[in-house]
Amino acid sequence: MARELINALAGNVECVTELSEAEQLILSEIEPQRIHCDKGSVVFREGEPAHSFLLVEHGICFNHRHLEDGSRQIIDLYFPGEMVALGELSSAYHSSGLTAFSDAVILGYDKAEIKERFSRSPSLSRLFIELMSQEQANLTERLVGVSRHCARQRVAHFLLEVHFRSSRAMNFNSRVPRPSIFEIGQPESGRSALVSIPQVLIADALGLSVVHVNRVLRQFRQEALTQTQCHGIEILDLEGLKSVAGWLSAEPRIAPAQMPQISK
Amino acid sequence: MARELINALAGNVECVTELSEAEQLILSEIEPQRIHCDKGSVVFREGEPAHSFLLVEHGICFNHRHLEDGSRQIIDLYFPGEMVALGELSSAYHSSGLTAFSDAVILGYDKAEIKERFSRSPSLSRLFIELMSQEQANLTERLVGVSRHCARQRVAHFLLEVHFRSSRAMNFNSRVPRPSIFEIGQPESGRSALVSIPQVLIADALGLSVVHVNRVLRQFRQEALTQTQCHGIEILDLEGLKSVAGWLSAEPRIAPAQMPQISK
DNA sequence: CGGTTTTTTGATGGACGTCAACCCAAGTGG
DNA sequence: CCACTTGGGTTGACGTCCATCAAAAAACCG
Secondary structure: OOOHHHHHHHHHOHHHHHOOHHHHHHHHOOOOEEEEEOOOOEEEOOOOEOOEEEEEEEOOEEEEEEOOOOOEEEEEEEOOOOEOOHHHOOOOEOOOEEEEOOOEEEEEEEHHHHHHHHOOOHHHHHHHHHHHHHHHHHHHHHHHHHHHOOHHHHHHHHHHHHHHHHHHHOOOOOOOOOOOOOOOOOOHHHOEOOOOOOHHHHHHHHOOOHHHHHHHHHHHHHOOOEEEEOOEEEEOOHHHHHHHHOOOOOOOOOOOOOOOOEEO | OOOHHHHHHHHHOHHHHHOOHHHHHHHHOOOOEEEEEOOOOEEEOOOOEOOEEEEEEEOOEEEEEEOOOOOEEEEEEEOOOOEOOHHHOOOOEOOOEEEEOOOEEEEEEEHHHHHHHHOOOHHHHHHHHHHHHHHHHHHHHHHHHHHHOOHHHHHHHHHHHHHHHHHHHOOOOOOOOOOOOOOOOOOHHHOEOOOOOOHHHHHHHHOOOHHHHHHHHHHHHHOOOEEEEOOEEEEOOHHHHHHHHOOOOOOOOOOOOOOOOEEO
16 A cells, blocks of 8 residues: 555645545555665656656655756756656656756656546546646746846745755655755754755756855855855745745735626 | 637647547537737736636737736737636636737636536546646746846747747637737748737846847847838748757757666 | 865856937827 | 827947856865
């Protein structure tokens, strides 16, 4: 009985609780392949055939695309309990590569089987669509962020996102010993430590140069927003960083009135 | 019998042909609301409740988000036959606003009904997921484009994208008189005319200033890549523009070998 | 301990935003 | 018919943000 998939869904979307026993069973029955990846190893490259649907169990991965000029764009990071490149479920080829950032364990589910099982029940389909919507919303957010914010804001936002996503990831299978790459301290006295991420990764994710990322981080240090500790970036002033990033906590968007005329 | 929805799907995804008569009927039965929008009018704003699933029938719309500093980011354009913000299907509120760029007619389908009907058949669900994947791929493309390309490339790419999407849009209900905003000439002698789009829109879509967009367009004119004619941009040298944009026609991604070790 | 990777810092330059002005076409109202 | 507005396009001067180059310092890894 494999509950990883359901746990992962539960971590990402609320309506899992609405699933019936039978539906949960449908998901539990799928037996995943366990893929062990060494730190820094390439799980797959863009263009390779994509057989399976992937879920990160341990460690951190990121997917990326390589550009003509040799640089790479990191599209997203994946923490334990997160599903990799949902949008590629129906595609026969990977549109981006995946690399393990730390030693990682990835669960691979057969795509055909996943699709077949999801289509057995409307709720499961709905749930899947829900997930994709969420991922799309994230992408949109990222798009706006990258194109309209300066380096300071982007780096701050990135740190915060990594912080929150990695701490949420701790709730996923917390019984399992967590990989040592996680240096997350308790938020004692307002501070909290962070994953030790090389600056080049931040740069590639944000479309900045390593040099500039470094400079921004120095600024943050000088402003006592963060602090370096053994190759990790520790957040000292969460609220301060949030205000630098323009972080909207609950995203309560305004809703003025006015609808277009409707005819016929 | 309303076939707009099926036509739209057919224009975006191949597997529509696999749909059975019955499934096509399921879709044809839904009666959309017709929403007429004047040029420049706001169809809805971000944060407003989202009741319906929208399909552009005539005209051009774009969705956008407003930022703290007062600027706006245009997320995508929508041409006739394209579905607006697919990812929001399962969301109760619009995460971005929609504005009619020209006089437009939009078909509004009740979300609940769409969802109910899609969930009736696995093929329909699959089809929908397919669509969302595609949109996500586009978004990813845009993300990479915005963060890694210079203004020249971005503008060139934008012009090409608008060109191809608008000419594909002509195939959608071609029996209907096309809105006058479309000034698409036949590709006679290698040239082809383009929608007359204000530069400020290009700027907002690409995250550039109007001034700089203008400069880039001037360059293009000097290089005989484009030419202005009565408030429209005509593409003179399609291939030239493609090479400026780094446009990959068929996107044949390389697929080297190497898989990670698999255990258990 | 030397070789490699990552971080750090400075100097220089290019790309692009901002400000400010001017032009031109299309109304609009007298 | 003409003054006035309005919205977009065009152009120049100037400044800022950030990439690039280069090189040292620090951390890591046999």
